[in-house]
Amino acid sequence: MSTRQHVVEFSKYEAAGNDFIAINRLATVGPPLTPAQLLRMCNRKTGIGADGVIELHGSPAPGCLYSLNYYNSDGNEGSLCGNGSRCSLAFAERSGLVALTSPEQEVTFEACDGVHLGGMLAPGSYYVTIRDVEESGVRVLGGDGDNFFVHNGSPHHVRFVDDVNDVDVVSVGRRLRWELYGQEGANIDFVTCQTSDPCDLDLRTYERGVEDETLACGTGATASSMAAYLRHRSQHDTQERAHENSTVTTCTRVHARGGDLIVSFIYDDGVFRDIRLCGPVNHVFDGRIVV
Numbered sequence: 001m002s003t004r005q006h007v008v009e010f011s012k013y014e015a016a017g018n019d020f021i022a023i024n025r026l027a028t029v030g031p032p033l034t035p036a037q038l039l040r041m042c043n044r045k046t047g048i049g050a051d052g053v054i055e056l057h058g059s060p061a062p063g064c065l066y067s068l069n070y071y072n073s074d075g076n077e078g079s080l081c082g083n084g085s086r087c088s089l090a091f092a093e094r095s096g097l098v099a100l101t102s103p104e105q106e107v108t109f110e111a112c113d114g115v116h117l118g119g120m121l122a123p124g125s126y127y128v129t130i131r132d133v134e135e136s137g138v139r140v141l142g143g144d145g146d147n148f149f150v151h152n153g154s155p156h157h158v159r160f161v162d163d164v165n166d167v168d169v170v171s172v173g174r175r176l177r178w179e180l181y182g183q184e185g186a187n188i189d190f191v192t193c194q195t196s197d198p199c200d201l202d203l204r205t206y207e208r209g210v211e212d213e214t215l216a217c218g219t220g221a222t223a224s225s226m227a228a229y230l231r232h233r234s235q236h237d238t239q240e241r242a243h244e245n246s247t248v249t250t251c252t253r254v255h256a257r258g259g260d261l262i263v264s265f266i267y268d269d270g271v272f273r274d275i276r277l278c279g280p281v282n283h284v285f286d287g288r289i290v291v
Protein backbone atom coordinates (compact mmCIF):
# COMPACT_ATOMS: atom_id res chain seq x y z
CA MET A 1 0.00 0.00 0.00
CA SER A 2 1.46 3.37 -0.91
CA THR A 3 0.66 6.51 1.03
CA ARG A 4 0.72 9.90 -0.69
CA GLN A 5 3.78 12.00 0.05
CA HIS A 6 3.35 15.21 1.99
CA VAL A 7 5.48 17.98 3.45
CA VAL A 8 6.08 18.14 7.20
CA GLU A 9 7.40 21.30 8.84
CA PHE A 10 9.62 20.71 11.84
CA SER A 11 12.10 22.29 14.22
CA LYS A 12 15.18 20.51 15.46
CA TYR A 13 16.09 20.79 19.16
CA GLU A 14 18.79 19.38 21.38
CA ALA A 15 18.88 19.08 25.16
CA ALA A 16 22.38 18.31 26.46
CA GLY A 17 23.00 16.48 23.18
CA ASN A 18 19.78 14.41 23.28
CA ASP A 19 18.25 15.56 19.99
CA PHE A 20 14.69 15.70 18.71
CA ILE A 21 12.57 16.60 15.72
CA ALA A 22 9.67 18.73 16.96
CA ILE A 23 6.36 18.92 15.08
CA ASN A 24 3.43 21.18 15.90
CA ARG A 25 0.32 19.10 15.26
CA LEU A 26 -1.92 21.88 16.53
CA ALA A 27 -0.99 23.85 13.44
CA THR A 28 -0.50 21.18 10.81
CA VAL A 29 -3.10 19.00 9.28
CA GLY A 30 -2.15 15.79 7.58
CA PRO A 31 -2.16 12.11 8.30
CA PRO A 32 -0.28 10.85 11.36
CA LEU A 33 3.31 9.85 10.59
CA THR A 34 3.80 6.12 10.27
CA PRO A 35 6.56 4.30 12.18
CA ALA A 36 8.43 3.89 8.85
CA GLN A 37 8.28 7.66 8.18
CA LEU A 38 9.42 8.50 11.73
CA LEU A 39 12.29 6.01 11.40
CA ARG A 40 13.41 7.61 8.12
CA MET A 41 13.20 11.14 9.54
CA CYS A 42 15.40 10.16 12.51
CA ASN A 43 17.99 8.43 10.35
CA ARG A 44 21.27 10.39 10.56
CA LYS A 45 22.34 9.55 7.01
CA THR A 46 19.17 9.56 4.96
CA GLY A 47 16.90 11.75 7.09
CA ILE A 48 17.09 14.72 9.46
CA GLY A 49 18.76 12.78 12.23
CA ALA A 50 17.51 12.60 15.83
CA ASP A 51 17.13 10.38 18.88
CA GLY A 52 13.37 10.85 18.68
CA VAL A 53 10.39 12.90 17.59
CA ILE A 54 8.17 15.06 19.79
CA GLU A 55 4.73 16.16 18.64
CA LEU A 56 2.51 18.78 20.23
CA HIS A 57 -1.18 17.91 19.98
CA GLY A 58 -4.34 19.72 20.96
CA SER A 59 -7.29 18.46 23.05
CA PRO A 60 -5.20 17.82 26.13
CA ALA A 61 -6.47 17.19 29.67
CA PRO A 62 -8.29 20.16 31.26
CA GLY A 63 -5.88 22.96 32.13
CA CYS A 64 -3.09 21.65 29.91
CA LEU A 65 -1.64 23.75 27.10
CA TYR A 66 -0.85 20.77 24.89
CA SER A 67 -0.48 17.07 24.85
CA LEU A 68 2.97 15.66 24.04
CA ASN A 69 3.61 12.53 22.02
CA TYR A 70 7.09 11.06 21.98
CA TYR A 71 8.50 8.56 19.48
CA ASN A 72 11.88 6.89 19.71
CA SER A 73 14.15 6.93 16.65
CA ASP A 74 13.05 3.38 15.81
CA GLY A 75 9.69 4.95 14.86
CA ASN A 76 7.71 3.50 17.77
CA GLU A 77 5.94 5.39 20.50
CA GLY A 78 8.20 5.63 23.55
CA SER A 79 7.51 6.27 27.20
CA LEU A 80 8.21 9.53 29.05
CA CYS A 81 11.10 11.50 27.61
CA GLY A 82 12.45 14.05 30.11
CA ASN A 83 14.68 15.91 27.67
CA GLY A 84 12.07 15.82 24.91
CA SER A 85 9.59 17.26 27.41
CA ARG A 86 12.01 20.08 28.21
CA CYS A 87 12.43 20.77 24.48
CA SER A 88 8.64 20.82 24.06
CA LEU A 89 8.49 23.95 26.24
CA ALA A 90 10.91 25.87 24.03
CA PHE A 91 9.06 24.59 20.96
CA ALA A 92 5.69 25.65 22.42
CA GLU A 93 7.15 29.14 22.82
CA ARG A 94 8.52 29.16 19.29
CA SER A 95 5.13 27.97 18.02
CA GLY A 96 3.43 30.91 19.73
CA LEU A 97 1.48 28.82 22.24
CA VAL A 98 2.98 30.61 25.23
CA ALA A 99 5.50 33.34 26.07
CA LEU A 100 7.71 32.27 28.97
CA THR A 101 9.05 35.55 30.25
CA SER A 102 9.83 34.82 33.89
CA PRO A 103 10.90 31.76 35.90
CA GLU A 104 7.65 31.99 37.88
CA GLN A 105 5.58 31.29 34.80
CA GLU A 106 4.67 27.63 34.51
CA VAL A 107 3.18 25.61 31.68
CA THR A 108 1.01 22.58 32.35
CA PHE A 109 1.15 19.88 29.69
CA GLU A 110 0.17 16.27 29.34
CA ALA A 111 2.57 13.44 28.46
CA CYS A 112 2.03 9.68 28.23
CA ASP A 113 2.23 9.23 32.02
CA GLY A 114 0.04 12.16 33.04
CA VAL A 115 0.27 15.87 33.71
CA HIS A 116 3.59 17.72 34.08
CA LEU A 117 4.64 21.27 34.85
CA GLY A 118 7.51 23.04 33.19
CA GLY A 119 9.09 26.41 32.71
CA MET A 120 12.16 28.42 31.81
CA LEU A 121 14.69 29.19 34.54
CA ALA A 122 16.90 31.37 32.32
CA PRO A 123 17.18 31.75 28.56
CA GLY A 124 18.09 28.32 27.18
CA SER A 125 17.50 26.55 30.50
CA TYR A 126 14.21 24.68 30.98
CA TYR A 127 12.80 22.35 33.64
CA VAL A 128 9.99 19.83 33.85
CA THR A 129 8.48 18.01 36.79
CA ILE A 130 8.55 14.23 36.99
CA ARG A 131 5.86 12.26 38.82
CA ASP A 132 6.40 11.15 42.44
CA VAL A 133 8.23 7.85 42.98
CA GLU A 134 7.79 5.69 46.06
CA GLU A 135 11.01 4.50 47.68
CA SER A 136 9.74 0.94 47.23
CA GLY A 137 9.56 1.71 43.50
CA VAL A 138 13.35 2.04 43.39
CA ARG A 139 14.13 -1.66 43.52
CA VAL A 140 17.56 -3.01 44.46
CA LEU A 141 18.58 -5.80 42.07
CA GLY A 142 21.06 -8.51 43.03
CA GLY A 143 23.21 -8.60 46.15
CA ASP A 144 25.96 -6.11 45.39
CA GLY A 145 23.89 -2.95 45.95
CA ASP A 146 25.04 -1.54 42.62
CA ASN A 147 21.99 -2.29 40.46
CA PHE A 148 18.56 -0.70 40.70
CA PHE A 149 15.38 -0.61 38.67
CA VAL A 150 13.08 2.39 38.69
CA HIS A 151 10.10 3.35 36.54
CA ASN A 152 9.61 7.10 36.61
CA GLY A 153 7.54 7.38 33.45
CA SER A 154 10.21 5.37 31.62
CA PRO A 155 11.85 2.13 32.75
CA HIS A 156 15.47 2.47 33.89
CA HIS A 157 18.07 -0.01 35.05
CA VAL A 158 20.69 1.98 36.96
CA ARG A 159 24.10 0.34 37.34
CA PHE A 160 26.83 1.97 39.45
CA VAL A 161 30.32 1.42 38.05
CA ASP A 162 33.81 2.56 39.06
CA ASP A 163 34.27 4.68 35.95
CA VAL A 164 31.67 5.23 33.24
CA ASN A 165 34.48 5.98 30.80
CA ASP A 166 35.64 2.37 31.01
CA VAL A 167 32.25 0.89 30.07
CA ASP A 168 31.41 -0.31 26.58
CA VAL A 169 27.96 1.24 26.90
CA VAL A 170 26.59 0.01 23.59
CA SER A 171 27.51 -3.65 23.92
CA VAL A 172 26.94 -4.03 27.69
CA GLY A 173 23.82 -1.85 27.57
CA ARG A 174 22.36 -3.77 24.66
CA ARG A 175 23.08 -7.11 26.34
CA LEU A 176 21.39 -6.08 29.62
CA ARG A 177 18.45 -4.49 27.79
CA TRP A 178 17.69 -7.78 26.03
CA GLU A 179 18.85 -10.37 28.62
CA LEU A 180 17.07 -8.77 31.57
CA TYR A 181 14.12 -6.99 29.93
CA GLY A 182 13.40 -8.87 26.70
CA GLN A 183 11.27 -7.41 23.96
CA GLU A 184 9.81 -4.64 26.12
CA GLY A 185 13.27 -3.54 27.16
CA ALA A 186 14.51 -0.85 29.54
CA ASN A 187 16.95 2.02 29.35
CA ILE A 188 20.32 1.10 30.87
CA ASP A 189 22.11 3.82 32.85
CA PHE A 190 25.76 3.50 33.87
CA VAL A 191 26.58 5.81 36.75
CA THR A 192 29.70 6.84 38.65
CA CYS A 193 29.59 8.89 41.84
CA GLN A 194 32.39 11.36 41.20
CA THR A 195 33.32 11.61 44.84
CA SER A 196 31.72 10.16 47.92
CA ASP A 197 29.10 12.81 47.22
CA PRO A 198 25.91 11.21 45.82
CA CYS A 199 24.98 14.61 44.39
CA ASP A 200 27.63 14.61 41.69
CA LEU A 201 27.22 11.86 39.12
CA ASP A 202 28.63 10.87 35.74
CA LEU A 203 26.02 9.20 33.55
CA ARG A 204 26.02 7.33 30.25
CA THR A 205 22.83 5.76 28.95
CA TYR A 206 21.93 3.07 26.45
CA GLU A 207 18.39 3.92 25.35
CA ARG A 208 15.86 1.36 24.28
CA GLY A 209 14.04 2.46 21.13
CA VAL A 210 17.15 4.32 20.00
CA GLU A 211 19.11 1.10 20.59
CA ASP A 212 22.27 3.10 21.06
CA GLU A 213 24.01 5.36 23.53
CA THR A 214 22.54 8.87 23.59
CA LEU A 215 24.48 11.91 24.77
CA ALA A 216 22.08 12.51 27.68
CA CYS A 217 18.89 11.03 29.10
CA GLY A 218 16.60 13.09 31.32
CA THR A 219 14.55 10.36 32.95
CA GLY A 220 17.84 8.41 33.27
CA ALA A 221 19.41 11.32 35.17
CA THR A 222 16.38 11.44 37.46
CA ALA A 223 16.34 7.68 38.06
CA SER A 224 20.10 7.69 38.73
CA SER A 225 19.81 10.54 41.25
CA MET A 226 17.18 8.70 43.29
CA ALA A 227 19.16 5.44 43.17
CA ALA A 228 22.33 7.31 44.22
CA TYR A 229 20.48 8.81 47.16
CA LEU A 230 19.28 5.41 48.41
CA ARG A 231 22.61 3.70 47.72
CA HIS A 232 24.51 6.37 49.63
CA ARG A 233 22.09 6.12 52.52
CA SER A 234 22.37 2.33 52.70
CA GLN A 235 26.18 2.61 52.72
CA HIS A 236 26.15 4.96 55.68
CA ASP A 237 25.96 4.41 59.34
CA THR A 238 23.11 3.82 61.70
CA GLN A 239 23.20 7.39 62.84
CA GLU A 240 22.24 8.52 59.38
CA ARG A 241 19.69 5.73 59.07
CA ALA A 242 18.00 7.05 62.18
CA HIS A 243 16.98 10.03 60.07
CA GLU A 244 15.79 8.03 57.13
CA ASN A 245 12.19 8.97 57.61
CA SER A 246 12.83 12.66 57.76
CA THR A 247 12.47 15.12 54.91
CA VAL A 248 15.59 15.67 52.83
CA THR A 249 15.94 18.09 49.91
CA THR A 250 18.51 17.01 47.35
CA CYS A 251 19.97 18.64 44.27
CA THR A 252 22.15 16.47 42.05
CA ARG A 253 24.41 17.56 39.21
CA VAL A 254 24.47 14.86 36.55
CA HIS A 255 27.27 15.06 34.01
CA ALA A 256 26.21 13.50 30.73
CA ARG A 257 28.45 13.39 27.68
CA GLY A 258 26.39 16.12 26.01
CA GLY A 259 26.10 18.46 29.00
CA ASP A 260 25.03 18.76 32.62
CA LEU A 261 21.52 18.12 33.94
CA ILE A 262 20.30 19.15 37.38
CA VAL A 263 17.87 16.94 39.25
CA SER A 264 16.21 18.06 42.47
CA PHE A 265 13.72 16.28 44.69
CA ILE A 266 12.41 16.08 48.20
CA TYR A 267 12.69 12.71 49.91
CA ASP A 268 9.79 12.73 52.30
CA ASP A 269 9.02 9.70 54.44
CA GLY A 270 9.48 7.06 51.76
CA VAL A 271 8.42 9.14 48.77
CA PHE A 272 10.49 11.11 46.26
CA ARG A 273 8.39 14.13 45.43
CA ASP A 274 8.71 17.55 43.81
CA ILE A 275 11.09 15.94 41.32
CA ARG A 276 12.45 18.42 38.80
CA LEU A 277 14.73 17.91 35.83
CA CYS A 278 16.53 20.99 34.56
CA GLY A 279 19.13 21.71 31.91
CA PRO A 280 20.01 23.29 28.59
CA VAL A 281 17.78 23.33 25.52
CA ASN A 282 18.87 24.67 22.14
CA HIS A 283 16.92 25.30 18.99
CA VAL A 284 19.14 23.98 16.19
CA PHE A 285 17.25 24.70 12.95
CA ASP A 286 13.86 24.67 11.24
CA GLY A 287 13.05 22.72 8.11
CA ARG A 288 10.57 20.98 5.88
CA ILE A 289 10.79 17.37 4.84
CA VAL A 290 8.83 15.39 2.30
CA VAL A 291 7.71 12.09 3.82
Ligand SMILES: N[C@H](CCC[C@H](N)C(=O)O)C(=O)O
Nearest residue numbers: 078079081082083217218219
Ligand atom coordinates in the same frame (compact mmCIF):
# COMPACT_ATOMS: atom_id res chain seq x y z
N1 LIG B 1 15.88 10.39 26.32
C1 LIG B 1 14.72 10.26 27.14
C2 LIG B 1 14.32 8.90 27.55
C3 LIG B 1 13.42 8.29 26.53
C4 LIG B 1 12.90 6.96 26.95
C5 LIG B 1 12.86 6.07 25.76
N2 LIG B 1 14.15 5.66 25.30
C6 LIG B 1 11.96 4.89 26.07
O1 LIG B 1 12.32 4.06 26.90
O2 LIG B 1 10.89 4.80 25.45
C7 LIG B 1 14.77 11.18 28.33
O3 LIG B 1 15.38 12.24 28.23
O4 LIG B 1 14.16 10.90 29.35
